Amino acid sequence: xxxxxxxxxxxxxxxxxxxxxxxxxxxxxxxxxxxxxxxxxxxxxxxxxxxxxxxxxxxxxxxxxxxxxxxxxxxxxxxxxxxxxxxxxxxxxxxxxxxxxxxxxxxxxxxxxxxxxxxxxxxxxxxxxxxxxxxxxxxxxxxxxxxxxxxxxxxxxxxxxxxxxxxxxxxxxxxxxxxxxxxxxxxxxxxxxxxxxxxxxxxxxxxxxxxxxxxxxxxxxxxxxxxxxxxxxxxxxxxxxxxxxxxxxxxxxxxxxxxxxxxxxxxxxxxxxxxxxxxxxxxxxxxxxxxxxxxxxxxxxxxxxxxxxxxxxxxxxxxxxxxxxxxxxxxxxxxxxxxxxxxxxxxxxxxxxxxxxxxxxxxxxxxxxxxxxxxxxxxxxxxxxxxxxxxxxxxxxxxxxxxxxxxxxxxxxxxxxxxxxxxxxxxxxxxxxxxxxxxxxxxxxxxxxxxxxxxxxxxxxxxxxxxxxxxxxxxxxxxxxxxxxxxxxxxxxxxxxxxxxxxxxxxxxxxxxxxxxxxxxxxxxxxxxxxxxxxxxxxxxxxxxxxxxxxxxxxxxxxxxxxxxxxxxxxxxxxxxxxxxxxxxxxxxxxxxxxxxxxxxxxxxxxxxxxxxxxxxxxxxxxxxxxxxxxxxxxxxxxxxxxxxxxxxxxxxxxxxxxxxxxxxxxxxxxxxxxxxxxxxxxxxxxxxxxxxxxxxxxxxxxx
Numbered sequence: 001x002x003x004x005x006x007x008x009x010x011x012x013x014x015x016x017x018x019x020x021x022x023x024x025x026x027x028x029x030x031x032x033x034x035x036x037x038x039x040x041x042x043x044x045x046x047x048x049x050x051x052x053x054x055x056x057x058x059x060x061x062x063x064x065x066x067x068x069x070x071x072x073x074x075x076x077x078x079x080x081x082x083x084x085x086x087x088x089x090x091x092x093x094x095x096x097x098x099x100x101x102x103x104x105x106x107x108x109x110x111x112x113x114x115x116x117x118x119x120x121x122x123x124x125x126x127x128x129x130x131x132x133x134x135x136x137x138x139x140x141x142x143x144x145x146x147x148x149x150x151x152x153x154x155x156x157x158x159x160x161x162x163x164x165x166x167x168x169x170x171x172x173x174x175x176x177x178x179x180x181x182x183x184x185x186x187x188x189x190x191x192x193x194x195x196x197x198x199x200x201x202x203x204x205x206x207x208x209x210x211x212x213x214x215x216x217x218x219x220x221x222x223x224x225x226x227x228x229x230x231x232x233x234x235x236x237x238x239x240x241x242x243x244x245x246x247x248x249x250x251x252x253x254x255x256x257x258x259x260x261x262x263x264x265x266x267x268x269x270x271x272x273x274x275x276x277x278x279x280x281x282x283x284x285x286x287x288x289x290x291x292x293x294x295x296x297x298x299x300x301x302x303x304x305x306x307x308x309x310x311x312x313x314x315x316x317x318x319x320x321x322x323x324x325x326x327x328x329x330x331x332x333x334x335x336x337x338x339x340x341x342x343x344x345x346x347x348x349x350x351x352x353x354x355x356x357x358x359x360x361x362x363x364x365x366x367x368x369x370x371x372x373x374x375x376x377x378x379x380x381x382x383x384x385x386x387x388x389x390x391x392x393x394x395x396x397x398x399x400x401x402x403x404x405x406x407x408x409x410x411x412x413x414x415x416x417x418x419x420x421x422x423x424x425x426x427x428x429x430x431x432x433x434x435x436x437x438x439x440x441x442x443x444x445x446x447x448x449x450x451x452x453x454x455x456x457x458x459x460x461x462x463x464x465x466x467x468x469x470x471x472x473x474x475x476x477x478x479x480x481x482x483x484x485x486x487x488x489x490x491x492x493x494x495x496x497x498x499x500x501x502x503x504x505x506x507x508x509x510x511x512x513x514x515x516x517x518x519x520x521x522x523x524x525x526x527x528x529x530x531x532x533x534x535x536x537x538x539x540x541x542x543x544x545x546x547x548x549x550x551x552x553x554x555x556x557x558x559x560x561x562x563x564x565x566x567x568x569x570x571x572x573x574x575x576x577x578x579x580x581x582x583x584x585x586x587x588x589x590x591x592x593x594x595x596x597x598x599x600x601x602x603x604x605x606x607x608x609x610x611x612x613x614x615x616x617x618x619x620x621x622x623x624x625x626x627x628x629x630x631x632x633x634x635x636x637x638x639x640x641x642x643x644x645x646x647x648x649x650x651x652x653x654x655x656x657x658x659x660x661x662x663x664x665x666x667x668x669x670x671x672x673x674x675x676x677x678x679x680x681x682x683x684x685x686x687x688x689x690x691x692x693x694x695x696x697x698x699x700x701x702x703x704x
Contacts, residue, residue, distance in 0.1 A: 023284050030297075031304040032288050034342055037335040038129055038319065039280045044326025045122045046273045052115045057266045059111075062103045063259040103255070108262075109201040115265075116194045118325065123187045125322055126276070128315050128620075130180040132307040133283075137291060138173040140303050144294050176287070179279050186272045193268055197261045204254045304342060305627035310620035310635075313351070313593070313608040320357050345644065346630050347611035354552065354611070355593060450485035452476055454563035457573055464566070464573050484565060490516075490525040493560035505599075506560050510661075512599035514560050514579060515572075515586040520553035522546065528597075530661065554595050557586070568595050589613075607632055633666075640670030651693040652677035669697040 456468035587597035605618035
């Protein structure tokens with residue numbers, strides 16, 4: 001490809017990075033604008049990955065010219081003409097008069113890793129997009145056109161200007177499905193090439209680098225050689241020369257393989273980019289206008305709602321990450337604004353807030369949803385008086401409430417509490433500072449003597465620091481950091497008999513886990529939030545005496561293996577802990593948004609629209625979120641939509657349902673009640689027809 005051709009292609013890609021302004025205006029007031037925004041994210045990401053691959057090509061063009069940094073300087077003039085010839089063969093359109101920069105292997109390796117990360121992000125998002133198109137858009141369009149055709153035939157008013165029939169829509173659907181299959185093949189080919197490139201870099205570091213280090217070591221051998229060893233030295237020199245030549249040949253061969261793979265990657269990414277750009281343009285000029293023409297506004301909103309309802313929290317995070325990488329700030333804000341409008345009535349905005357997605361300018365889109373944390377354990381002294389943490393977390397609903405509609409627990413405090421840092425000093429002095437002496441009863445434990453945890457870690461920015469170790473001969477009062485204190489029963493691990501395991505396991509009757517949660521208000525330790533609720537109920541404590549454990553603001557946990565108090569996370573940060581040594585997490589399931597720990601092996605997923613964790617394999621797998629009901633329902637299950645149907649109380653016991661950890665029973669009429677209430681209600685019913693207590697629909701018409 002000539003330089004002029006490169007420039008033309010780059011200009012075209014810049015022009016096509018975003019959808020045409022007329023297209024955006026056409027769908028501005030339509031729910032389909034969500035798809036246009038996703039197209040723009042994909043365009044921008046494709047443009048950037050193409051630029052990164054081109055940088056790899058430019059760097060690799062120096063291989064074979066004697067400019068490779070990894071070659072050393074002893075072979076700069078060796079086989080110079082042959083090197084130019086090989087490079088011309090590998091890249092016939094390259095300009096031999098140009099002087100490319102030396103090939104920096106470590107830079108190229110890092111760049112290839114960046115390309116691979118961006119590529120897999122694009123691939124996963126496009127799979128979700130193409131799957132929704134095949135599963136929802138075309139079937140809905142086909143059904144609508146067929147119904148219109150039937151109506152036209154019935155009224156005998158069919159004309160040559162009538163809309164496309166279902167058969168024509170089916171032909172176009174087949175064309176799009178063929179495109180999706182071809183694009184999936186292209187993605188797989190690029191994935192194979194990236195794996196080969198990564199393997200080539202690893203081979204170079206594992207073999208060629210070691211050979212070069214061995215040569216350097218032998219060249220630094222003592223130069224004072226006894227006369228009696230002249231013959232053996234001559235033989236050794238010849239052997240060393242032969243080894244050096246072989247090493248240089250291996251190095252050149254490995255670098256040429258890397259170069260060829262990079263050129264192959266460039267060709268494949270160029271083809272994929274061109275094909276996807278054409279595909280996205282065809283959707284915007286053919287498919288989406290057809291949907292807008294034949295479907296009503298409500299039907300389009302329902303269609304987009306069904307598409308969004310099958311996007312898991314992971315897919316939504318990837319789409320938002322893609323927007324960070326690909327869109328300017330104003331377009332990101334517009335995209336998020338339309339998302340919130342499309343998901344109005346759900347807790348999606350809370351999920352955005354708690355995940356930090358509303359502040360996209362300060363979010364690193366290249367790193368996904370996780371960050372690297374450094375653990376510092378060298379000192380237990382700290383000059384900081386502020387021991388608070390600024391981690392904003394949420395905890396999900398109970399995983400114990402399985403039922404027909406997968407409608408499990410939620411939260412009465414879905415909204416985020418004060419986002420400012422809460423001092424741990426104020427936690428420990430909560431009762432003494434705010435409650436009268438008569439109400440200081442929340443520390444209900446038998447042993448009232450307070451003790452420090454074995455270790456105390458705090459998190460500041462991305463560093464976790466050990467500030468207290470009970471093994472050190474240091475008085476806690478001498479530290480500049482207030483070390484929390486707990487009763488012995490709080491620090492003691494809790495166990496529960498598990499029938500599956502056939503014995504006692506760490507945790508409680510609600511969850512298997514190896515850590516306790518620290519109450520974000522009182523600073524006390526509880527195995528789970530439900531244990532705290534049981535204490536509240538058994539002692540009839542109100543919020544003044546013992547507030548509910550706000551799972552959305554839990555920031556610290558206590559490892560029940562080693563007794564270390566630390567920032568909430570999946571693993572224990574104590575390097576001497578048994579769990580840390582075995583790389584065993586606190587629980588098999590850990591939600592980074594909810595901080596829900598469960599080691600039972602139950603399938604649990606986080607719904608970004610309920611903003612809680614629920615039982616199931618995930619949205620788009622076995623459940624979907626119904627935007628109208630604001631509830632997760634089984635895929636393929638037909639139900640009658642009732643707006644916010646979980647926000648009310650059970651019609652039998654009048655207890656809340658969204659917060660309930662008890663299984664719920666959805667009925668054909670659309671109303672919901674606790675499963676136990678449903679069973680009791682049917683048992684106590686008198687002879688005659690049973691009816692729904694709300695709508696009076698006969699149970700004869702209910703599903704069994």
